[in-house]
Structure formats: C-alpha cells, structure tokens
Amino acid sequence: xxxxxxxxxxxxxxxxxxxxxxxxxxxxKDLNLWYGEGQALTNINLNINxxxxxxxxxxxxxxxxxYIKTLNRMVELVPTVRxxxxxxxxxxxxxxxxxxxxxLRTKVGMVFQKPNPFPKSIYENIAYGPKIHxxxxxxxLDEIVEQSLRGAAIWDxxxxxxxxxxxxxxxxxQQRLCIARCLAIEPDVILMDEPTSALDPISTLKVEELVQExxxxxSIIIVTHNMQQxxxxxxxxxxxxxxxxxxxxxxxxxxSNPADKRTEDYITGRFG
Ligand SMILES: Nc1ncnc2c1ncn2[C@@H]1O[C@H](COP(=O)(O)OP(=O)(O)OP(=O)(O)O)[C@@H](O)[C@H]1O
Numbered sequence: 001x002x003x004x005x006x007x008x009x010x011x012x013x014x015x016x017x018x019x020x021x022x023x024x025x026x027x028x029k030d031l032n033l034w035y036g037e038g039q040a041l042t043n044i045n046l047n048i049n050x051x052x053x054x055x056x057x058x059x060x061x062x063x064x065x066x067y068i069k070t071l072n073r074m075v076e077l078v079p080t081v082r083x084x085x086x087x088x089x090x091x092x093x094x095x096x097x098x099x100x101x102x103x104l105r106t107k108v109g110m111v112f113q114k115p116n117p118f119p120k121s122i123y124e125n126i127a128y129g130p131k132i133h134x135x136x137x138x139x140x141l142d143e144i145v146e147q148s149l150r151g152a153a154i155w156d157x158x159x160x161x162x163x164x165x166x167x168x169x170x171x172x173x174q175q176r177l178c179i180a181r182c183l184a185i186e187p188d189v190i191l192m193d194e195p196t197s198a199l200d201p202i203s204t205l206k207v208e209e210l211v212q213e214x215x216x217x218x219s220i221i222i223v224t225h226n227m228q229q230x231x232x233x234x235x236x237x238x239x240x241x242x243x244x245x246x247x248x249x250x251x252x253x254x255x256s257n258p259a260d261k262r263t264e265d266y267i268t269g270r271f272g
Pocket of ligand 1: 038061
C-alpha cells in the first residue's frame with residue numbers, strides 16, 4: 001500500500017521508518033573492488049548519513065561512478081567485478097551472498113548523467129515502477145504519478161500533456177522526469193551520477209534546487225565534476241583519488257580548509 005505523499009510541504013514515511021537526520025544509511029567498511037586484475041577502489045571507509053546530500057568529487061577515472069554503482073550493486077553487471085569488505089545498508093551487508101539485490105533496488109533509486117526516459121508517455125514513465133510492484137488501481141496510480149511529478153518540481157510543466165511521449169520534453173525536463181520516476185518507487189536513497197552534466201545552466205539550477213528540497217525526505221549521493229555544485233548543494237564531500245578516499249568531511253571544511261594537500265590542489269584546479 002502506498003503510504004507516502006511526496007513533494008513540497010508533505011511528509012514521507014518510508015514503510016514506517018522514522019525520519020531523523022544524522023543516522024547512517026550506508027556504512028562502507030574497508031571496501032576494495034577489482035575489475036579483473038585492475039583495482040578500482042582501495043580501502044574505502046565512508047558513512048553516508050540520512051537526510052544529507054553527500055557529494056563525491058575527484059578527477060576522471062578515480063572511481064566515483066564505480067563507488068556509487070556499488071551502493072546499488074549495479075556494478076555487478078560487469079562480470080569481472082570482485083569485491084571485499086562490507087557495505088551496510090541500514091545495518092545489513094549488501095555484499096553478503098544472502099542479501100537479496102531486489103530488496104535494494106526498491107530502496108535505492110538512481111539518476112544517470114544522460115536523462116534516460118522510457119519511450120513511453122510521461123504518465124507511463126512514472127507508473128511503470130509501481131505497476132511492476134503490483135499496483136493496478138488507476139486512482140492510486142494517478143495519485144502516485146501526480147505526487148512524484150510534484151516532488152520532482154515538474155508537475156506544472158507536464159500536467160496537461162501526461163499522455164504525450166516523454167521524448168518530447170526538453171533535456172532538463174526529461175532529467176526531472178527521471179527523478180520523478182525514481183520517487184515513484186518510494187526510495188530511501190537517491191544516487192545521482194553527474195545528473196546535470198548534460199543540462200543547460202537554468203535546468204542545472206532547477207535540479208540543484210530540487211536536490212535541496214528532496215534531502216528533507218531522502219538521502220542523496222551525488223557524483224559531480226562541478227566543484228561549485230558540490231559546494232552549493234552538499235552537506236558532506238568525499239574527495240576520491242586513484243580509487244581511494246583522500247578526504248571526507250563537511251563540505252564547508254573541504255572547500256575552505258582541506259586537511260590534505262592533494263584535496264587543496266584539486267579544488268584549486270591544480271590538477272584534474
Ligand atoms: N567496466 C569496466 N571494466 C574495467 N575497468 C573499468 C570498468 N569501469 C571502470 N573501470 C575502471 O575503473 C576505474 C574507475 O572508473 P570510474 O568510471 O568509476 O571513474 P570515475 O571517477 O567515475 O570517472 P569519470 O569521472 O571519468 O566518470 C578506471 O580506471 C576505469 O578505467
């Protein structure tokens with residue numbers, strides 16, 4: 001049964017979970033990851049707190065995407081991947097052989113660099129996930145579609161064209177539609193892999209404002225190459241380099257008083 005009401009000035013109760021800031025949602029402990037013989041992540045230790053925006057920054061190839069795709073185990077789509085260590089999602093090790101990946105997919109949504117709507121109507125893009133989860137009642141589906149689109153700040157722009165193809169939307173609208181599609185499955189965590197890198201500045205601003213709004217109800221992890229963006233919207237920032245976490249701290253500290261020289265060199269544009 002749908003218990004969540006999404007969007008501004010509304011509350012979300014994820015399956016009875018109490019929403020309280022500061023609790024770890026993901027705890028990564030001594031995570032190592034290899035693609036075949038090549039090690040892409042080395043001894044990662046990171047706590048991701050709920051109701052926070054955590055930014056992952058670092059130069060190309062340092063393992064940012066690999067790390068967030070490990071959090072929903074999407075990285076396993078690459079057959080040569082091996083891991084060691086633990087990732088606890090709300091206390092359960094998602095890398096344990098008995099952990100059911102399907103349970104994770106309903107809790108951890110993902111938004112990609114390029115908007116990737118289905119070649120279906122705007123309505124069907126949102127209703128698709130809930131239908132897969134067995135919701136058939138049209139009134140409930142209508143409500144989920146509206147609340148998800150409102151939650152992603154795109155309802156007013158699409159409410160009169162819900163049955164038109166999503167490909168007719170602009171890139172920025174498609175990205176917010178993809179965020180709405182993510183909200184429709186009532187996730188706990190939203191992973192965003194460079195969600196604005198294909199967008200114009202105005203659409204980027206809208207997505208950034210949306211992220212700020214969404215963190216009241218969700219935990220958000222965002223990979224970004226844009227350091228101003230990380231500084232603007234995140235609470236914590238992790239700086240990755242060569243598959244390791246060099247520094248993880250409050251975003252204000254990372255950008256004003258980094259502890260590690262390599263962080264300082266990166267954020268001041270000396271490399272990367
Ligand atoms: N499918 C794969 N098979 C083998 N190696 C891979 C694969 N995907 C990524 N890698 C390697 O793992 C390392 C980390 O890549 P990853 O894509 O996670 O970096 P990134 O920091 O997200 O880079 P970018 O900012 O360019 O997207 C790189 O050395 C990359 O070549």
